[in-house]
Amino acid sequence: MPQGVRLPKDQLLARYRMSERLAARVGALLAKGIEISGALLEIAGPASPAEALLLHPDLLARSGQLQTSDLTEIAKATPGGDTIPPLVVHTGDGRKVVALEEEILAETAWRAPGPAGTGSLREVAPDALLRPGAGGGGGDLLKPAEAQELFTPEAVARIKLTLLTGVDPAAKIEAVRQLAFAPLDLEEKGRLCLKALAEEHPGIRREAALLLRTLGIAREVSEAIAGLSEGEPGARKLAMAHVAALQSRVTPAEQFILLAVLLAVIREEKDPALAASALEALHAFAPRVVADGELLDRVLRLLYPLLTGESPLAASAAGAIDALGRAHPETVGAALRDELRSAADVPFRRRLLAIQARLDRGRAPGDPCRRALAAALARELGTGTDSDPLCRQLSVEMIALGEDAVGALLETFPAAHPEQRPFLVKLLDDAATSAPVPAAARAAVGEFFLKTWRASGRIVRLALLSTRLPVAPDLPPNLRQEFARCFLADLHDAGFPHVADATLTAIRQMGPDVLPVLRAAATESPHAVERESAVQLYAEILRDAPPPGGASPDLLAEPIAFLRELEHGDRCSAGAVVRATGILLSSPFASPDQIASVAADYRRRLVRSPAAEDMVCALGWIASGPRAPAALRTDQLVLFVELLLRASPDAPVVQQRTDEGIRLEFSSDASRQTDFIRELILAVRRILCADGDSPILPPGLRERAARRLLDQWRLVADYNVIWAPGNVTTLADALGAIALAPGLPVSLRADILAGLLASARSIPIIRTIGLVCGWEGEPDPGPDAAAFGSRCREVAVRFADMLQHVDYSDPEDQDVLLEAIGRIAGAALPGPTPAEAESVRRRLVTCLFDGLAHGHRRAREALERLATSPRLPEDLRIAIRERLDSPLPEGA
Template sequence: MVDGLRIGNADRLQTLLGHDTRLLMRVGALLKAELAISETLLAQGQEIPGLQELLRDRSLGQAQGEDLEALITAHCGDNSEVVTARASDGWRVLAHIDEVDNPLVAATATAQPATQSGHGQHADLVLLADQLPEAMSRALRSLLAASSDELRAAAVEQLRYLRPGLPLLQALIPLFLGDGAPLVRDAARRLLIDSGVRPAVSRLMDHLQEPDERSLPALREELALLKAEDAELAITALRSGLRQAASGNTVIALAEPLTSALVQSAQLEPFLADLIEQGSSLNLLGLVRQLQEIDGAIVKGYLQKLLGHSREGDARLIAFLVHPGVILADELLQRGLDLLLSPAADPSDRMGLASALLRAANGEAIRAALVTQSSDLAKVRDSAAIWLIGEWAREGAFTVQQAETLLTPLLSLIEQGSGPQVSTLLEQGLPASLPLSPELAGLAIPELGEVAARTRSPRNLELIERIMLRLAPGNPELCWRLIEEHPHAEPRRLGLTCLPLALAGAEAQIIADTIARCLRWCQRLPSGGRQVKDRRQEQALALCIAGELLHQEQVPVNEEFRELASAIDQTASALGPHGWQALGIIAAGRHCHPSRRSSLVTGFLQTCLREVSDQGTHEQTISTRQGEQQTVVFDPSLSAHTHFVPDLLRALNIAARSPYLPAPLLRQVVEGLSSHFAAIARWEVMWAPGNINQLAQLLSGLASESSFPNHLRRLIVRALQTRLSQPEMVRALARVLAADPNGELAAQAAQSLEAVISHQADGRYLDDERVELAHALVEFLAIADLGDDDALLRRRLAATLSGLKRQCRETCRIRLRELLALPINQELGQRLAWAHSSTLPVPEIR
């Protein structure tokens, strides 16, 4: 960092400029305005065109930021070697371009003797020494000239006996903070205490030199009690600590108790300038808001004075100036949008600026100006502007005309934007959240298909599917373009998934043509080669979509659609296990013949309940680094059965929920699956854990319907009760019991809850199962009747939940609050009052 020559370097300045007294006096005037010139620049003064004219310019001393850059350009040209920099103490510095961030400059500065550098860094003390009484001036000069720890400590002791006033103490604090010698620090502490300064100021200085997080809360409490003079010294210490590389977040945390004194202090403006340049903008927002609550007008005036020094600073300052309900002035509005949409690298963090524009009271004017500059969106480097558009779109703030203007640059970003920009677009649901006509909204479907083809992020694929489903209505041909023309599987899958929504409300003949087109597309897919499995999955999805189209209300039951249903049936049957889900959809539809429906459902059930032989399983010797070892090789039919069970269960689930399924057939399905689940619980049948869970969810989902027959619900309850040691099964059982309309299963509900509470008391649930267990127990509060001991059981349930409150995440607490509002749980309100506290952190400000 380049500090430049200061008043303490008067001898060197005299050597360099002694031949030109007028220029020497001019440099002295610039130093008074806190503008220093580097030694390298002054040494080459004759060689750099326009430098002397620049130094003699009367407006140079007050020029800041862009004005200073303009003066340099005016006098020295566009490609000048003169640049501006900031010194370690916040002074402006004119330096040679080769000095900035030069490691040799930093090394030279570090190697300077303490006495030489001390005078340069503490020039204000040199000037102050001339104005002090002789004894105090002599002691201060001794301190500045001391070359050892002992001499500096002795000089501080001399000052202690002379009892310096507040101005000198304030000027000495930066010197003390920069001195790491224990002797000097002890002497400085005694000096402050003997001068009547509260011990909290000394402890603050100790904390800035050696941070201790454990003592921070107590120190903050002490700082809040300081009187005006001591608070002024504390503020000086904070400013000096910030300049001497103390943590910006620590300084802000220590400044918050001093906000009342800060507002009235003359140091507020330079302190804010230092924080904006070096501190954390996120934590600084909280400090600024506290200052604004005390005196918003004076803080606003100081913040506005700091505008124009840098792009990074302006972005932060606009964020600070705009709090909810504030109308952003036209000049600041335009400056904010220019920074937000700038293609330059700075400001580096624009999210605070985007949030400020969002919360401004004149959002309509800001949106209009943003839409006018929307062509700049394609050039931006970050995602803040996209996030802002998305937030406004969610609120429905854009007009149709504005949305149409924004569509073109958004499509360009989808196609050419960076990864973070595309991810932000998808997270914000753009462009589906804009008020666009179906024709214009559909333009994004091909672009999103291309993104799906090149992305590998499951989250992005999920978001793309959601957006495309919202864009699909009225755009079936764009979906077909992806299905029939795209070379990659993922865009084809998305096109197929969107077809039912694209054709919502379409005429029956269009539905028939689309189903026939799906069937023809399936036949065109190659049936051989290395990608047989992937092709069959695509065919299966196309057949599922065709089956869903048959279920639309406008589709009549006539010969044409029966033939189409039969064609889907035949094609799906040829796919083997891949076609099971499509067959389940056909079995659930009104176009399926009753005998075929019975045959399909019975076949699914038999396949699901079939025992898979392990006769093909055998031992085999394999060679490893440890030598030959025995391993078990399973029969391929075992893994195939495990792999396709989820498809089988999905098919059964679809068929079992159909209103066209006869009651005897539904009973057969429920009895078969319930008994099979019980056999799995008794370890008579081996199933994969994921498949067991899916079977439990299938049974629970069926029995949770209010219209489900209660005698069949009883069978499912009996089956699920065999797995109360697993929280997932407990949760599934609770949903079934809560659906009991007449309290016929109250005894089973009480028995199940008592067992779960006992298991928890005995420690039978593992630590990593308790989050799911908390969700499951909350669902028991939805059960209307818990038997004869209903009140007692609810109290025991509340006590158990209180023991698990650390495991009750936010979604669990939201559900708990919903159930506590029911009349049956009113007595538990006080016992479970903790449910009304959130587990989420409260944001400082939007």
């Protein structure tokens, strides 16, 4: 079989004087398993027909199933192809070689026995020289007697001593060369050669690889070993991949030699990227390693140090141990458990625990090994926080253990330091709600959380507010009600708006079970903020999930009567009750008579009420409800848009220059007007969004109102109209919601996106833009779809650049950008054409890969969604799944 050329790039260029472009093509073909013969490369000089053939795009495209007929067809399509000698694709020994047809004929002639005295190669070279197992590198050129005379016992001993103890690389290289001729048996030469293959200096390893060929090792193996030792990084990475592919088709002895060299590269290589490639190649040898207990121990001892401290190879080493574990989970698992008993280095112990967890995650719940793992993870996590990327990695493995994790965490929690307890609360909640856990275990966690709430301070309580357990469907109603009672009773002491918002969100998600608690709190709580919040939550929950009784006209009569009575009482703020009544009347179960009566009352009171913003809020809710009459919705939309465009703080706004820039100070009257503007924006938003689901506005009114809002945004964003920053964000959010509402012209969506993008500086607006780009499209978006896709492409480019900007290096900013990028990558229209949309998706997925490598959870969440998205090409989905299936990057 003709031999293909497998040389590093620099040697290719020097030997064959080829172009850089052709060298790149030869390397690409090697990666596809196609070799090119030296004779063909010799005639493929610059601008030659042979070069044009090798660079033809069809050659690379057909490389997977390349046949001789393909070469003939490509030659015909190549200028000057008729001058190229006939070519063949020769297959053998698991390789494909593109060669000249005459090379095959020549080999046939050389192999055929000729008459004596014909001068054939066989006659010139005796069998001993051609036989693969020939002992001396010079064959019979150096007779045994001559070798015995030259290599005295003292000289042979000196060669051995140099190889075993020498420090001079040049001396060791010379010793390897002499070893080829030394009068030693093959076994002893093999052992010394293996010692040389494990040397740090690549020149020594390369010389030993050349010696291997004289010891009966296949040429392909020796060339692969030589490629591991020297050459440019790209060529060495290719050699490592070749070694991984080669190991399955060589003899056990050759396989062991390849493994020995690979381990030497892992141990001695200074370039982390090359060492990582060697660790990846080690995966293919896992069955061979685990079959030998002594060898497994040696390999693990080599890999363990790479898991310590800030090792750049930690993830690659973990992946290699994962591969060993997949080959034989029991053996490797036992070895890891033994090592963990004495592991003192914290990063090493945590990384090893993560590997152990991946090995044991398939065990059945209650299995002793699984329980022991859960206990070890709980102890480790009890000393960490979610700011530690290794702890975050362990937490993913802990959550997957379900009921075993719950039991271990409940035992660990009391002994944990107070600073670690919020982290453990989150872990316990995730374990109880993210995996199949019996209802009794969930209820036990619920009782534990309630007990912890009563005994804990603000930090732990805030963590408990964010738990998902209180909304678990199978949690007993009495526990859910007790959660609502505890959360609500602490609202007056919330301290910060985000804590109050978290409290309201937590109770809102608990659903109808907590309505009795809220109704009682609306009249009995000693704190006004708790009474007003209870009224609002009561209306919101009742609107979305009315009590049993069927859709009768009087379904909401009693709750509305309760609220109207409360409005005129002294236990609760009238404004809060007005808002709650409006929310309740936006229910699909509200009757027309109830809507007409309350709306008429609120419209009369709007012009003379000191709390006009409350009336606007209530009327906005009523007009946006599915039972609202067309006339009411139309009148309120027109009124609110006109009021909004005319609204401005009617009291002076004082500008003060400070070290941090211009500061605006609003008077109390201006603050009230600011609240009024905010409620007008929200009311218009609700009506415009609701009309997409149940359109009853006159034709064109919805689009005109949306464009007037967009015009107002441009004035506000350019500071031609001065609004409070909160209202600027509220208007941006409103435009984003309108752009996502059904039934809106695509051209208007594109215009809204362009208007927001012009002011994409703050994180809230960036988040809104990401949501708009994630628009799912319509069955027939029409010709304006390209305009929307062009805007999305602009956003994608801008956000990808912002990820690298120092102004957005904060982890929270990065998360917002990555979440937006993930939405755009999976959106219906990320580009104006299918080809450009695919290009955008590929660039954004690369950004998400980078985010994943830096431990951003939002990147992983986005990639998990994209991995199953039919909008992404199959090769991109495969790449995403491979990235997600690899060991979790530290920080993820």
